[in-house]
Amino acid sequence: MALTVYAPASIGNLSVGFDILGAALSPVDGALLGDSVTIEQSEHGDFALNCVGRFVDKLPTDPKQNIIYDCYLAFRREMAEIGRTDEVAVSMTLEKHLPIGSGLGSSASSIVAAFYALNEHYGRPFDEAKLLAMMGELEGQISGSIHYDNVAPCYLGGIQLMLEKEGRISESLPVIDDWHIVSTYPGISISTAEARAILPNHYSRADIIDHGRHLGTFIHALYRGDGELAAESIRDVVAEPYRKQLIPGFDEMREQMMAQGALAVGISGSGPSVFVITDSQQKAEAMHRWMQQHFIRNDRGFSHVCRIDSLGTRVLEETA
């Protein structure tokens, strides 16, 4: 039996909640914007990994350097903890659709698809909370510190707020129905670990107050269903002022998008992808065209008009 699992792209931070807010994305044209992992029993008794897809070229060539292998080892360790030591190895195929260092939760997408597929294959030994904890740990290995703002929305869908309490790592927030989100990857790469390293270790009292006010207003507005207030409070005092210089043309892009009626503009995760929130598909399509003409730097870049993905990670195909 082979099983294919798809894990959607995500926007970490959503600008207003550094490391504690994230949203899953789903292109309106039905395209799959996320990695997928196929799993089946290994024929030779050893773990095997095959990598394919548009963005496979920047992955480590040694499969044992791929984060999928670390997921497999971590999963097997956890199974041994619960007394399951006799299980046979698996063969996995990663379809890499999200570029590395894009700000679209590329490593999270691989990690979440891998853990979800492993859990299904081995008969669901772990519950949602345990799986999410394992996913966060692996994401932390890559970026230097545990943050759930990509793995949680990628796994669970929607807009997720990180509570990081025992057994309640993340909870869903309400979604504004008419939001259309333009998600654009300009084609260059930024390492998450490096983009974290350039941030200050300390922030001023004024920044802390602004951050708390914007985040509080955002969550309040979502619960009130007030999309305009929610989008207006998407302001980033923690990362954007320091990271935007890594993204060529960011200020001009922001100006253009606001002039075209954007409700909010921000850096997606650690960049260089950006997201633009607007209240109609028509405006989003016009912004998407502008992005294609002016913001994308090379043929690796792409842009999509998206909605918030409510499904999260799911099984795409199961064959006997």
Ligand SMILES: Nc1ncnc2c1ncn2[C@@H]1O[C@H](COP(=O)(O)OP(=O)(O)O)[C@@H](O)[C@H]1O
């Ligand atoms: N399956 C995988 N998907 C993404 N990155 C991987 C994978 N396996 C190993 N890596 C490594 O993890 C790092 C991911 O970089 P990072 O900047 O965190 O990307 P992103 O922000 O897109 O998740 C890279 O060094 C990459 O080579």
Ligand SMILES: N[C@@H](CCOP(=O)(O)O)C(=O)O
């Ligand atoms: N909160 C993290 C999010 C990183 O997202 P990625 O998609 O760039 O990996 C951060 O901002 O560092």
